Amino acid sequence: xxxxAIGNILExxxxxxxxxxxxxxxxxxxxxxxGINDQFMTAYRVGNTMLLLFKRGSRxxxxxxxxxxxxxxLDGAGPVHFAFAAAQQxxxxxxxxxxxxxxxxxxxxxxxxxxxxxxxxxxxxxxVVELAxxxxxxxx
Amino acid sequence: xxxxAIGNILExxxxxxxxxxxxxxxxxxxxxxxGINDQFMTAYRVGNTMLLLFKRGSRxxxxxxxxxxxxxxLDGAGPVHFAFAAAQQxxxxxxxxxxxxxxxxxxxxxxxxxxxxxxxxxxxxxxVVELAxxxxxxxx
Numbered sequence: 320x321x322x323x324a325i326g327n328i329l330e331x332x333x334x335x336x337x338x339x340x341x342x343x344x345x346x347x348x349x350x351x352x353x354g355i356n357d358q359f360m361t362a363y364r365v366g367n368t369m370l371l372l373f374k375r376g377s378r379x380x381x382x383x384x385x386x387x388x389x390x391x392x393l394d395g396a397g398p399v400h401f402a403f404a405a406a407q408q409x410x411x412x413x414x415x416x417x418x419x420x421x422x423x424x425x426x427x428x429x430x431x432x433x434x435x436x437x438x439x440x441x442x443x444x445x446x447v448v449e450l451a452x453x454x455x456x457x458x459x
Numbered sequence: 460x461x462x463x464a465i466g467n468i469l470e471x472x473x474x475x476x477x478x479x480x481x482x483x484x485x486x487x488x489x490x491x492x493x494g495i496n497d498q499f500m501t502a503y504r505v506g507n508t509m510l511l512l513f514k515r516g517s518r519x520x521x522x523x524x525x526x527x528x529x530x531x532x533l534d535g536a537g538p539v540h541f542a543f544a545a546a547q548q549x550x551x552x553x554x555x556x557x558x559x560x561x562x563x564x565x566x567x568x569x570x571x572x573x574x575x576x577x578x579x580x581x582x583x584x585x586x587v588v589e590l591a592x593x594x595x596x597x598x599x
Contacts, residue, residue: 322489322556323545323553323556324545324549325545326505326506326593327467327544328468328509328542329543329591329596329598331541332540332541350465364597367507368468369596378540384570388567389568390566391565391566393587395538395539396535398536399539400533401468401472402470403466403468403469404466412463413462416463425531427528429524447533451469451470453507456469456470456494457504458507
């Protein structure tokens with residue numbers, strides 16, 4: 320039996336220790352706009368995907384919805400690595416933007432197979448964020 | 460200074476203890492097809508996004524590329540939560556498919572705000588996987 324179809328990865332979750340600090344980074348530095356949010360979660364639409372910040376330790380138990388359905392424990396640890404897509408021609412603008420906000424570029428990697436490059440830096444919780452051109456993976 | 464544009468979240472990483480076990484799940488159960496892979500990483504294209512499995516403990520040090528560039532340490536911990544997009548009309552087919560592979564559905568959540576539902580289950584490393592309709596986040 321073959322699996323039904325899957326679309327994109329829809330949600331990527333980062334666990335953060337200080338929601339205000341994390342929001343300042345993802346909104347003021349990365350330029351994301353908060354959607355649904357409370358003290359435990361902030362949701363950002365990122366193209367056709369979602370970045371969710373979860374306060375670490377807030378998802379250790381089932382969460383009961385008004386209709387009685389249960390969201391299972393979703394807590395996690397970290398740090399983790401993830402990447403945002405950015406256009407190759409914007410990489411130097413991103414470098415200047417990040418450095419202008421005092422964000423150190425940990426590394427720049429030029430990928431032979433795609434001719435693109437990636438910038439790596441850390442968010443306030445130590446997650447290693449990458450800005451990568453989709454062409455790295457043959458995504459147009 | 461406003462930030463340059465961001466596209467989708469391009470890469471989401473899961474840290475796994477047993478690459479063969481994790482691959483069996485993501486390929487045989489979830490139906491993904493492996494791209495670039497070695498003993499430390501398996502890359503899956505998922506729509507216009509990438510799921511990368513990293514062997515836990517294999518990314519503790521810089522990795523030097525043939526051109527001398529350094530990929531920084533990318534190791535992480537877990538488990539984490541993430542979601543694949545799936546069509547709402549495929550959710551019951553997904554439930555049958557997963558149960559047919561012996562994967563227990565941890566919870567089913569019906570979302571009032573979107574009228575969609577999500578299935579939650581665990582992968583072999585304890586990551587909580589969700590199948591969610593993009594309409595949950597207003598993504599068409």
